[in-house]
Amino acid sequence: xxxxxxxxxxxxxxxxxxxxxxxxxxxxxxxxxxxxxxxxxxxxxxxxxxxxxxxxxxxxxxxxxxxxxxxxxxxxxxxxxxxxxxxxxxxxxxxxxxxxxxxxxxxxxxxxxxxxxxxxxxxxxxxx
Amino acid sequence: xxxxxxxxxxxxxxxxxxxxxxxxxxxxxxxxxxxxxxxxxxxxxxxxxxxxxxxxxxxxxxxxxxxxxxxxxxxxxxxxxxxxxxxxxxxxxxxxxxxxxxxxxxxxxxxxxxxxxxxxxxxxxxxxxxxxxxxxxxxxxxxxxxxxxxxxxxxxxxxxxxxxxxxxxxxxxxxxxxxxxxxxxxxxxxxxxxxxxxxxxxxxxxxxxxxxxxxxxxxxxxxxxxxxxxxxxxxxxxxxxxxxxxxxxxxxxxxxxxxxxxxxxxxxxxxxxxxxxxxxxxxxxxxxxxxxxxxxxxxxxxxxxxxxxxxxxxxxxxxxxxxxxxxxxxxxxxxxxxxxxxxxxxxxxxxxxxxxxxxxxxxxxxxxxxxxxxxxxxxxxxxxxxxxxxxxxxxxxxxxxxxxxxxxxxxxxxxxxxxxxxxxxxxxxxxxxxxxxxxxxxxxxxxxxxxxxxxxxxxxxxxxxxxxxxxxxxxxxxxxxxxxxxxxxxxxxxxxxxxxxxxxxxxxxxxxxxxxxxxxxxxxxx
Numbered sequence: 001x002x003x004x005x006x007x008x009x010x011x012x013x014x015x016x017x018x019x020x021x022x023x024x025x026x027x028x029x030x031x032x033x034x035x036x037x038x039x040x041x042x043x044x045x046x047x048x049x050x051x052x053x054x055x056x057x058x059x060x061x062x063x064x065x066x067x068x069x070x071x072x073x074x075x076x077x078x079x080x081x082x083x084x085x086x087x088x089x090x091x092x093x094x095x096x097x098x099x100x101x102x103x104x105x106x107x108x109x110x111x112x113x114x115x116x117x118x119x120x121x122x123x124x125x126x127x128x
Numbered sequence: 129x130x131x132x133x134x135x136x137x138x139x140x141x142x143x144x145x146x147x148x149x150x151x152x153x154x155x156x157x158x159x160x161x162x163x164x165x166x167x168x169x170x171x172x173x174x175x176x177x178x179x180x181x182x183x184x185x186x187x188x189x190x191x192x193x194x195x196x197x198x199x200x201x202x203x204x205x206x207x208x209x210x211x212x213x214x215x216x217x218x219x220x221x222x223x224x225x226x227x228x229x230x231x232x233x234x235x236x237x238x239x240x241x242x243x244x245x246x247x248x249x250x251x252x253x254x255x256x257x258x259x260x261x262x263x264x265x266x267x268x269x270x271x272x273x274x275x276x277x278x279x280x281x282x283x284x285x286x287x288x289x290x291x292x293x294x295x296x297x298x299x300x301x302x303x304x305x306x307x308x309x310x311x312x313x314x315x316x317x318x319x320x321x322x323x324x325x326x327x328x329x330x331x332x333x334x335x336x337x338x339x340x341x342x343x344x345x346x347x348x349x350x351x352x353x354x355x356x357x358x359x360x361x362x363x364x365x366x367x368x369x370x371x372x373x374x375x376x377x378x379x380x381x382x383x384x385x386x387x388x389x390x391x392x393x394x395x396x397x398x399x400x401x402x403x404x405x406x407x408x409x410x411x412x413x414x415x416x417x418x419x420x421x422x423x424x425x426x427x428x429x430x431x432x433x434x435x436x437x438x439x440x441x442x443x444x445x446x447x448x449x450x451x452x453x454x455x456x457x458x459x460x461x462x463x464x465x466x467x468x469x470x471x472x473x474x475x476x477x478x479x480x481x482x483x484x485x486x487x488x489x490x491x492x493x494x495x496x497x498x499x500x501x502x503x504x505x506x507x508x509x510x511x512x513x514x515x516x517x518x519x520x521x522x523x524x525x526x527x528x529x530x531x532x533x534x535x536x537x538x539x540x541x542x543x544x545x546x547x548x549x550x551x552x553x554x555x556x557x558x559x560x561x562x563x564x565x566x567x568x569x570x571x572x573x574x575x576x577x578x579x580x581x582x583x584x585x586x587x588x589x590x591x592x593x594x595x596x597x598x599x600x601x602x603x604x605x606x607x608x609x610x611x612x613x614x615x616x617x618x619x620x621x622x623x624x625x626x627x628x629x630x631x632x633x634x635x636x637x638x639x640x641x642x643x644x645x646x647x648x649x650x651x652x653x654x
Contacts, residue, residue: 061298
């Protein structure tokens with residue numbers, strides 16, 4: 001986790017420094033400063049999440065002397081092998097977007113289908 | 129069939145990404161051939177202007193959004209869990225959702241050809257207000273915007289999945305600093321995707337709002353700002369170049385180390401340079417806008433020059449890995465050597481156009497077409513085929529024929545250089561890009577004729593590649609776990625791997641667990 005924080009935190013600092021330098025040389029043009037600032041903020045948020053919320057995370061991959069048996073079988077969790085919802089989410093997303101432009105009826109139906117599919121996908125994920 | 133449509137297994141998802149990107153590659157290749165048929169002679173009228181605009185727009189769009197970047201995502205889907213010793217990706221359903229958004233998005237973009245006004249025709253960069261008010265008024269443009277929005281969301285979902293999988297699902301002992309270079313490159317690539325793609329999705333939505341909901345973000349007549357579009361697009365667009373190359377840097381590092389029988393030279397430098405390239409690439413977007421006169425040219429020129437340093441570090445690493453190694457010239461290795469030669473030319477021409485005075489001369493000329501084809505075609509595409517030859521046995525359990533493979537590599541390399549070297553000279557003689565025809569002046573007829581001959585050679589080589597696939601699959605000679613003598617974890621499992629990847633993992637005590645096992649090195653379990 002330390003390496004993760006190092007790279008995300010380092011990238012955030014880089015973004016902030018670049019944003020500041022950009023503002024100094026091109027302050028009349030706000031777009032670049034905003035984009036670089038948002039980038040730095042997003043990376044800093046991720047690094048801060050890792051520091052604050054996951055500081056006690058015990059990842060077997062972080063221990064150089066750990067044996068494979070410590071994270072095998074049920075210790076590792078259960079992985080699903082099939083779900084029909086992802087393809088339905090994609091189809092309903094297309095219907096919602098295209099419908100929004102060309103046909104409100106298709107767009108509205110696609111949006112309802114998308115919400116239903118996402119809800120079912122979430123419910124299925126919560127079970128397994 | 130239903131099994132494949134509903135699968136959430138990372139290997140099947142990776143395989144479907146790879147197969148679908150090869151399908152899009154064939155479509156993009158046909159479009160490229162049409163471009164070269166049109167330009168083979170001066171004053172050609174074979175293809176009309178509007179059709180030509182659609183063809184080059186869709187060729188670029190397909191290669192960038194539907195072939196080079198998503199192939200790497202497919203390969204990473206297949207490889208990352210295997211390389212870090214995980215049974216699957218962290219979020220299998222999210223992974224499948226990303227795949228289907230990509231496939232449906234890609235087909236939506238191509239569906240534009242079936243509409244009355246034809247496909248999108250404002251160039252792959254889809255500049256507004258051109259894409260809003262001038263020529264991009266048809267349904268094809270809408271489908272382009274919707275399709276790219278879906279593929280953009282797909283990329284964001286997949287990048288989140290990669291980062292979480294790599295952080296949380298590494299096998300015991302697989303510390304960050306023991307991960308293969310390809311996995312490291314995918315961490316850097318995922319960060320780039322997460323920073324860049326939301327901007328693309330936002331700008332596509334803004335164009336849709338302008339087109340359908342009375343917005344005026346980019347219409348100067350109504351107080352909008354077209355330069356804003358360029359800023360937002362290139363804040364995505366330049367990192368996208370590195371999204372398309374960083375994974376292939378990883379592939380090249382893996383292949384060169386395997387066939388030089390040496391560990392990667394300068395492993396830490398390789399990792400840090402990947403992140404340096406990723407970081408710097410987020411600060412160079414407006415070097416595509418030098419000639420607008422609306423950006424700080426010294427700032428963007430300076431950072432663009434800086435990128436050459438970490439890229440040079442990578443070249444030193446690759447050559448250092450080969451240095452005094454026991455080099456075996458297999459097809460993947462030959463393609464990697466071709467990659468080094470081509471990418472060097474792409475990099476050097478990139479440094480040239482990072483200088484604003486030179487860029488003013490070369491901007492929107494065929495010199496630029498040559499430059500980016502050497503980085504993304506000569507670079508990424510050669511590494512893509514190297515990856516196909518290298519990982520084909522692991523993915524499909526079949527090794528591609530080496531003799532046909534070497535013929536493919538030779539023809540592809542010759543065809544590529546015959547196509548794109550003349551383009552640089554045509555650009556220097558003033559030939560503008562995206563023109564459907566050109567006058568018979570200077571040496572343009574000769575140079576374009578050569579380019580078209582080169583494209584025909586590339587077409588033959590690609591046909592030969594698919595013949596190789598058919599012949600090899602039909603012969604189906606069995607391969608073991610490790611047909612190449614690879615060093616990373618994926619070579620310790622069967623080809624193709626079982627559903628959850630490993631029946632048993634060895635203790636991981638170095639960066640080269642497969643070589644540790646093969647050489648019987650001490651891998652103490654205590």
